[in-house]
Amino acid sequence: MVKLDNPIIIDGISYCSVENAYQAAKTLNLQKRVNMAALEPGYSKKVGRKLKLRNDWESIKLAVMYIALTQKFSQPAWNNELKAIGIEYLVEWNNWKDNIWGIPCKISPKWFAIPNKQSGNNYLGRLLMLIRNEPIDTNSYTFDDSDKLRTLNNMLLDRLAPSLPQEKILNSATHYETSLLPSQRVSVAVYGSPIGAMTPEIATRLDNLIDLGAQIYLCDNSFKALTDTIKDYLDSKCYTRVTWSNSQNLSNTQYGLLIKHDSDDSNYNYHATNKTRMVTLAA
Numbered sequence: 001m002v003k004l005d006n007p008i009i010i011d012g013i014s015y016c017s018v019e020n021a022y023q024a025a026k027t028l029n030l031q032k033r034v035n036m037a038a039l040e041p042g043y044s045k046k047v048g049r050k051l052k053l054r055n056d057w058e059s060i061k062l063a064v065m066y067i068a069l070t071q072k073f074s075q076p077a078w079n080n081e082l083k084a085i086g087i088e089y090l091v092e093w094n095n096w097k098d099n100i101w102g103i104p105c106k107i108s109p110k111w112f113a114i115p116n117k118q119s120g121n122n123y124l125g126r127l128l129m130l131i132r133n134e135p136i137d138t139n140s141y142t143f144d145d146s147d148k149l150r151t152l153n154n155m156l157l158d159r160l161a162p163s164l165p166q167e168k169i170l171n172s173a174t175h176y177e178t179s180l181l182p183s184q185r186v187s188v189a190v191y192g193s194p195i196g197a198m199t200p201e202i203a204t205r206l207d208n209l210i211d212l213g214a215q216i217y218l219c220d221n222s223f224k225a226l227t228d229t230i231k232d233y234l235d236s237k238c239y240t241r242v243t244w245s246n247s248q249n250l251s252n253t254q255y256g257l258l259i260k261h262d263s264d265d266s267n268y269n270y271h272a273t274n275k276t277r278m279v280t281l282a283a
Contacts, residue, residue, distance in 0.1 A: 001041040008071040011142050017041040021068040023048030025143045026057060033143075060149035062156050065101075066127050067138045073131050082132050084182030086215065086243025089164055090125035093178055103169065111179040115170040122169075126160045134159065171238035176213025185241070186214040189250040192259030194225035198233050202259060206230065209257070210239050217245045217253050226259060 007014035008021045015021040015037045023044045024036035032051070036044050073082050092102030093113035103120035105113045130136075136155070141148060163169070188209055195202070209216060216234065218227035234242055250256070 001045075003041065004072060004075065005077075006075055008068055010067065010071075011144065013037050015068070017044075018065070018068040018072050020044045021071075022061075022065055023051075025060075025064040026051045026053050028054050028144065056146045056150065060146065060153050062123060062127070063141075063149045063152040064143065065123070066131075066136070066152070066156055067141050069127055070131055070135065070138045073128070081181050081183060082128065084215070084243075085132065085241075086217075087240070088215075088242065089169070089172070089240045090128050091122055091169060091173065092124040093173060105173065111177055113173040113178045115173050117170070119166060122163065123160075126163070127156070129161045130156070130159060133161070168238050172240055175210050175237070175239055176241070180213055182215055186212050187217065187254040188214050189217045189219070189245070189253040189256045190227065190230050190259065191219055191223045191250055191256065192226055194223075195229055195259065198229060202230075203233065205257060206233060207237075210234075210237055213241065215241050215243060217243050217250060219246060219250055220244045 001017060001019050003016045007016055008018065009015075010021060010025075011033075013024070013033055015024065019041040020037055020039065024033040026048055027033060036047065039047060073079050091113075092098075093105045093107070094102040095105060095107045097104050099118065099120035101120075101122070101124040103115075103122050104118040105115050108114055136152070136159075138152070141152065143149070164172075186209075190206075216230075216239075218231060220227065231242065234240075245253075
C-alpha cells in the first residue's frame with residue numbers, strides 16, 4: 001500500500017504502489033488499468049474487487065505480484081531494508097482473515113502479532129524471501145502475455161521457500177513487534193570465546209535481545225564454535241532475526257555482545273562495537 005518515490009512501470013503505465021499494479025493486472029482493458037494507476041492504493045483495492053477478472057487470473061496472480069514486488073525492492077531504500085533482514089523468516093501477519101498472502105492472527109494495540117492457530121499460505125512473505133535470496137529477472141514481462149505469466153507463476157510455486165513448521169511460525173511471532181523495519185531495530189554482534197554449552201548468564205542476555213526484537217549478527221568464520229552454539233539456542237527459542245556476517249563486518253553493527261567463558265559474571269559484557277555508545281541490556 002505504500003506510495004513509492006519511484007513508480008512501478010509496466011507496459012508503459014506508472015503505478016504508485018504494488019497494490020495499484022496488482023489490481024490493474026486483473027483486467028486486460030488498457031483504459032481501466034490507466035484509471036487504476038491514478039487511484040490511491042487503498043481505493044485501488046476496493047475498485048479491483050469489483051472488476052470482472054480476466055479468465056487466467058488464478059493461474060497468473062502470483063507472477064503479477066512478484067513482478068510488482070521485484071520493481072519495488074530493486075529501489076535502493078527498499079532493497080537495503082530487505083537485505084538487512086538477513087536470514088529472518090518473513091510472515092505477513094494480518095487481522096483481515098487473508099490466508100492467501102499471509103497468516104491470520106490477532107493484532108495487539110502495540111502491534112504485536114498474536115497467533116490464533118489459523119494457518120495461511122503466506123505467499124507475500126515467501127515471495128519477499130525469494131526476492132531476497134534468489135531473485136528472478138522480470139524486466140521482460142508484460143501483464144498481457146498470459147503464457148509467459150503462467151510459466152513464471154509455475155516457476156515461483158516450484159521455487160518458493162517451504163514454510164517453516166506451523167508451530168515454529170506461531171511461536172516466533174510472540175517475541176517481537178512486527179512493525180519495526182531492520183533499520184529501526186537494535187543491531188547486535190555476538191562474538192567472543194568458544195563455548196561448549198550455554199550458561200545461564202549467556203541465555204539471560206540472549207533472552208533480553210529476543211525481547212528487544214534485535215537483529216543479531218553472528219560471525220561465520222573465526223567465531224564459528226561460539227556462533228553455532230548461539231544459533232542453536234536462538235533456534236530453540238524460534239527466533240529468526242539472525243544474520244550471518246564475518247569478522248570484518250561485525251564492527252558495522254550498533255552494539256556488541258562480547259562473551260568470555262569465565263566464572264566471573266562481569267566478563268559477559270555488552271559494549272558498543274563502534275566505540276561510540278554503551279548500552280546495558282543485561283537483566
